[in-house]
Amino acid sequence: MEGSPLPTPLTLGYSFCPNDTFIFHALHAGLTPTPQPVREVLEDVQTLNEWAVEGRLPITKISYRAYFEVMDKYIALRAGGALGRGVGPLIVTKGELGDLNGLVVASPGALTTAELLLRLVFPEVKVVRMRYDEVMPAVQRGEYAGQPVAAGLIIHESRFTYPQYGLQKRLDLGAWWEGETGLPLPLGAILVRRDLPADLQWQLNQAVQDSLRYAYAHPEAAKGYIRQHALEMSDEVMQAHIDLYVNDFSLDIGSEGEQAVQELFRRAVVVGAARPSGLPLFVGEGV
Numbered sequence: 001m002e003g004s005p006l007p008t009p010l011t012l013g014y015s016f017c018p019n020d021t022f023i024f025h026a027l028h029a030g031l032t033p034t035p036q037p038v039r040e041v042l043e044d045v046q047t048l049n050e051w052a053v054e055g056r057l058p059i060t061k062i063s064y065r066a067y068f069e070v071m072d073k074y075i076a077l078r079a080g081g082a083l084g085r086g087v088g089p090l091i092v093t094k095g096e097l098g099d100l101n102g103l104v105v106a107s108p109g110a111l112t113t114a115e116l117l118l119r120l121v122f123p124e125v126k127v128v129r130m131r132y133d134e135v136m137p138a139v140q141r142g143e144y145a146g147q148p149v150a151a152g153l154i155i156h157e158s159r160f161t162y163p164q165y166g167l168q169k170r171l172d173l174g175a176w177w178e179g180e181t182g183l184p185l186p187l188g189a190i191l192v193r194r195d196l197p198a199d200l201q202w203q204l205n206q207a208v209q210d211s212l213r214y215a216y217a218h219p220e221a222a223k224g225y226i227r228q229h230a231l232e233m234s235d236e237v238m239q240a241h242i243d244l245y246v247n248d249f250s251l252d253i254g255s256e257g258e259q260a261v262q263e264l265f266r267r268a269v270v271v272g273a274a275r276p277s278g279l280p281l282f283v284g285e286g287v
Contacts, residue, residue: 009037010204013060014190015045016229017156018238019245020061023080025222026214027207035203042229044131045188046109053111058193059204064186066111068265068274073193075201076253076261076282080190080208083249083257088174088185089114090159092167093151094139100125100170103150106139108132113187113264114153116273117173123271132156133231136165155187160237183260184249192283201283209251253282 012027014020021042026032028040038059043051049066051057055073067076089112091105101124107115109129118125128147130138132155138144139152151170154162162169174185190208192201215222230238249257261281268274 009039010058012038012040013043013048013051013057014040015048015061016042016231017045017245018226018230018233018241019082019250021226021229022215022222022242022246023208023212023250025211025225026218027211028225029221031221032207032210032214034207035200038207046112046131049109049111052191055193058196060191061188062191063109063111063113063188064261064264065113065116065268065273067189067191068268069111070191071277071279071281074191075194075280076189076191077201077205077208078253078282078284079205079212079251081250081253082187082189082245083253083260084184084245084247085178086174087187087244088172088177089117089153089155090162090172091118091151091170092136092139092154092162093170094142094167097151097170100151102126104128104148106130106135106144106149106152108135108153108155112153112155113185114155114173116264116268117177118153119271119273120267121171121173121176127153132158136162136167139167140165157233157237157241160240181260181263183263184257186257186261186264187245189261194279198283205283212246212251258282 014024048060049063052060052062052066052070100122104126107127107129128144135152135154136158138149143149177185192204269276
């Protein structure tokens with residue numbers, strides 16, 4: 001309930017991915033102001049998606065597909081998200097494949113934007129779900145937990161490394177989306193709980209913007225923090241990841257970004273992947 005005591009510090013969940021650690025380093029390190037103390041917890045996006053369903057964290061990174069599942073609890077910040085062109089998930093295969101309907105595709109999670117897009121293109125596809133970094137090895141082997149795997153749905157840095165697994169691109173789902181809609185593709189957002197006071201929601205949005213502006217102004221400052229969480233990524237892949245997923249939409253979603261999210265939500269409702277809602281999508285709407 002608005003006005004109820006707030007936990008101190010507020011816990012902010014985001015992923016190990018370079019785009020998130022780049023954006024949030026200054027906030028984490030206390031280099032930019034926050035309206036009240038913030039403590040970070042890093043997890044893979046699918047775990048954060050599941051935690052959001054439980055309402056566990058007051059501030060969290062999430063897939064847009066998962067956001068549509070928790071709109072009653074959360075509202076999106078205008079800053080800090082991942083949205084753009086040329087950023088979409090890829091379907092990869094070990095060899096040539098035609099129609100994927102009826103075949104098994106390795107998916108990084110039921111609540112990922114990637115799986116929603118897959119179902120928009122191939123409504124009769126079957127999926128087997130696993131952590132995103134297990135998808136390419138499963139496609140390479142052709143199986144996962146005893147199930148045959150014909151193709152994989154890859155996200156994050158995997159779009160740069162799949163040739164190392166002997167895989168080839170079957171379809172760029174971001175390019176499909178852009179061709180269908182003419183809009184940028186919404187991937188991930190930063191959410192705050194709707195029961196936080198509206199002024200605090202907006203101050204947290206400003207804090208995320210300030211953290212990203214600091215990262216742009218001091219690009220060397222975050223490198224150690226990014227490297228600490230970048231698993232076995234090369235420096236080149238790490239930088240390519242940031243360059244691809246952090247852009248003007250990360251500073252502010254803008255009117256075009258809002259339109260893209262509304263269209264993704266509309267399509268999710270049409271295919272039964274989301275419930276209709278009249279709630280505002282972003283902080284500050286109507287202010």
